Amino acid sequence: MRWIEWMKPGLQIKRWALIVFVGIILLALSFASFVSSMNLSLNPIIVMLSGFIGLILILFAVNKVISSIINLYYIQPPMQSKTQSPKLNQVFYDKKIRSRGPKVVVIGGGTGLSVLLRGLKQFTSNITAIVTVADDGGGSGKLREDLGMLPPGDIRNCILALAEMEPTMEKLLQYRFEEGTLKGQSFGNLLIAAMNGISGNFEDAIKSISEVLAVTGSVLPVTLESIVLYAKLENGRIIKGESNIPSKSLEENSPIEKVFIKPKESEAVQDAIESILQADIVVLGPGSLYTSIIPNLLIQNIKDSLLKTDALKVYIPNVMTQPGETDDYSVTRHVEAILAHCQQIEIDCVIANIGSIPDNISEKYKREGASLIKLTDIDCRILKEMGIEVIADNLIEIKKDYVRHDAVKLSKTVVDLVLKEKLSQGKEGFIQYFIMKSVLKGK
Incomplete structure (x- = not known):
């Protein structure tokens, strides 16, 4: 029964290979009859016609084989169960498509960052996650x-x-x-x-x-030094320790004014600096504003490399506020907090959510002191005046009553931003744009 298994649909190459074989047989018969034309038993017109048809079939099938391989090589994303071994399309996709994807650097920490990374790895293997090491809880x-x-x-x-x-x-x-x-x-x-x-x-x-x-790409600690995060509250109180900041802010009923690290002169790992300088896009967040994102930007080498890089710089705020950290924060206030800590850094784009959540989920978060961060017309106007492009979309995904970013949709938006930029960079950018656009449509 092996021939039955062989005929099952797969990579759509076998059927065209079979047609190539039939075409060759027909062409061979035509050639053989032509050579022995002295004893020709068939009408010469029929012989020539069969040869012509055979040639057409060969050319048609070869074209289809090449098209199928190109489809696998450039467009078709892997679709296989976790129990199957990698097939040709999986290998092509992993080694060729994702390796040609944009160079993305993501800076932050916490759940939000890991959610985005799960989406990004479907589109590119050129990912560097620069992760905070200020955590001191749990x-x-x-x-x-x-x-x-x-x-x-x-x-x-x-x-x-x-x-x-x-x-x-x-x-x-x-x-x-x-x-x-x-x-x-x-x-x-x-x-x-x-x-x-x-x-x-x-x-x-x-x-x-x-x-x-x-691991697809690389994960880097932002520094190898044991840094401690401090926060100054608006009432003047200084809080030591990342895990203490939100709770003490709530206890004191005083919002965070600014955060800082000790030692102040901490240096970033060299690979993190190089990845930022070579990136196509640098993404800040999603993640806790004061305890996951900003601590990375307080490392002087990171700040300097963000000033030097030609990469697009994008900020993605959380979809929900965090009690004791970003209570009642708008999208604009998130951006202003980053710029207040790193005044010379330019943010090119903000990707923000405009989707809503069910009332029962909203009530659950409200009881915990959190609320939805929704982009408003006022945010759009202020950010535009600041020279920051705004991309608004419904980016919400709810799993087990927890509100998160839709990883794939958010990643598509990030990759598409890079591709639009690449489109103006000549032939290579043009080809990469349309290859990756085909991949984006398939997700």
Whole structure:
């Protein structure tokens, strides 16, 4: 029954190969009859006609074979179950399409960043995630205090977002112990801690973990120095520690005026600087404004590289406010907070949500002190006056009553921004634009 399996639809090449074979047979018969024309049993017109038809079939089928391969090579995204081994189209897509995707640098931390990364890896493998290391709470905080290492939590989430692995492996790395001295600690954090112990430094540990888990792109700590985040509240109170800032802001009933880090002279890892300088686009967020995004921008080397790069600079605010951090913040106020901490940085574009959420979800978040951040006409006018382009869309996705960005839709918007810019950069940009536009349509 192998011939039945062989005839099943697959990459749409076998059928055209079969037609090529039939065409060759017909052409061969025609040629053979022509050679032995002295004893020709067929009408010469029929012989020539069959040869002509055979030639047409060959040319037609070869064209179809080439078209099918081009479709796989340039356009068709991989569509396979997690139990199947990679097929030709998967290999083509992974090695060729995503490798030719735009160079995207994402700066931030927390859940918002990992959500975006899951979407971006479907379109490009040229991703660099620069992740904050100011976290000092939860399991990461315990490892930071006990082992003197940088906090692995946000980095772990980014690695998992970009990794190619089975669901069971991801569940294992996200598993949190429920009792004993390890209660609340995740297995993934412990794995990073162990790798840190046998590596030269934290950056090398992350690179090793990324290789083991087949990470698309790279995940980098913003610095290898043990930085501490501080916040000055509007009432003048200074709060020490990333995990304390939101709670103390609520307790004091005083909003955040500014944040700063110690040591102030902390330097970024070299790979992070180079990735920003070589990027097509640098994305700030989504993520916690004061505790995930801005701390990265306070590293002097990061700020300097953002000033030097020719990349587009885009900011993506969260879809919901965060209690004790961005209460009642508009989109404009988010942007103003970034520019207040990094006055010379220019933001080219803001990608903001205009979608709504169901009343029951809104009420749930309201009880927790959060509300929807929705782009308004006033935001659009102010941002336009600031020279910032605004892209507005319904970017909301709700899973298990949690409001998040729609990762694929948001990633399409980011990639499309780069491609429009590439379109003005000559032949290479023109070709890349239409190749990637075909991919975007397929998602």
